[in-house]
Amino acid sequence: MSQQTIIEVGQKFPLTIKRLGINGEGVGYFKRNVVFVKGALPGEEVTAQVEVVKSNFSEAKILKIRKSSPHRQQAPCPVYETCGGCQMQHMTYEQQLVEKRDMIVQSLERYVKDISSNIDVRKTIGMENPWHYRNKSQFQVRKDGNKVHAGLFAEGTHQLLDIDECIVQHPHTTLVTNAVKRILERLKIPIYDEETNNGLVKTIVVRTGIQTGQIQLVLVTTLAEMPKRQLLIDKLAAIDPAIVSIVQNVNPKQTSLIFGDRTIVLHGKKTMHEELGELSFDLSARAFFQLNPTQTVHLYNEIKSAAALTGHENVVDAYCGVGTIGLWLADQAKEVRGMDIVADSIFDAKKNAEKHGFTHATYETGTAEEWIAKWSREGFKLDVLTVDPPRTGLSDSLLHTILNVRPKRFVYTSCNPSTLAKDLSQLRKIYNIEYIQPVDMFPQTAQIESVTLLVRK
16 A cells, blocks of 8 residues: 655645635645645645645645636635635635535535435525625724724734724624724723733624614723723714613633623613514623524524424423524424523523513523433423534533433534534434535635434434
């Protein structure tokens, strides 16, 4: 058997790109070595130069595109190359949808190889207008001389890109963020310095209601004390009459997590109001809510279709956030129970259920595995389980609990094809994988959401 050729940093070679990797980079093979090439598209022939060598793969950059893909286009964003927030603007949107489905297929081939070809992976549901869809921005704040900058870190660095307009963000989030930057600058409010861990304002978070037009503004700070407090609040409130909630979140830790545990209402209400289909939700600053409400309606309708409720089923909504999925199903369920580890989200979920008159929906703070196991011991019969976990997928303890409790129908919403496929390798012991429906929640990025229907064997 021929040996793998050793690749070295700086080495140049021609490469044919076979597919896209999970992070949107091109994947090619040089003498049996896997090579990831940022910005390369399937079908392209490039000259690549190696930049990083690991034990089982290498990373390279494009020196020259020798044969270009018919799906390549000029990225419309001026900071696309450096930002890293989007990974696929250089590809036509129609082809993005094709490649995202393929990412799911690739993951299945890796983790459930023997049955992968029999799994029905449907065409990706895309957007009519794949721009300006994000309803929430979280921009880091730093100072350069007297200027206050807000934006995202350049990919792989802690160098802040000052972003005045992001073309995947809703225009209202951009307008408010830019106004806050100018106010902080004029009032000389201390700005956080990452190197010294001094300063006050770390992050500007803006969420806008796509349906209601309401805006929530959050300043994440290192301390609760705020200089020129009332003047600052007055100026922030005057940015736009649509701002109904201005809150301060205190996060003193040096961490990649945006939010701390303490939230203080500075102006208006603790929550903002948003509508989704026929439902409406009150959202506190830390509560999770889908970033693309337009596609969320498609996603939740797919979940509802997969759940196939008749009015007689007990439903559990794990990782429930503010209760969106469970409440979407509530009108066709006998009972809905949900849980989340964020107490603020559960508070909102209870309020949202009450507001809609869903007396058969209850919510608890804690992990899915502890509550599902507890309810099972108490004799609660779980008919339909729906989960929407973080990118890490289901914990081993939750998988174990599901395999023990064995709900009849299981609707798995995933934002990571790799962890989905890994979890399916366990779940297939007692479930048939009926189909997977990809939904493009984040156009221009390599992320793909999907809804998988599992039915107990």
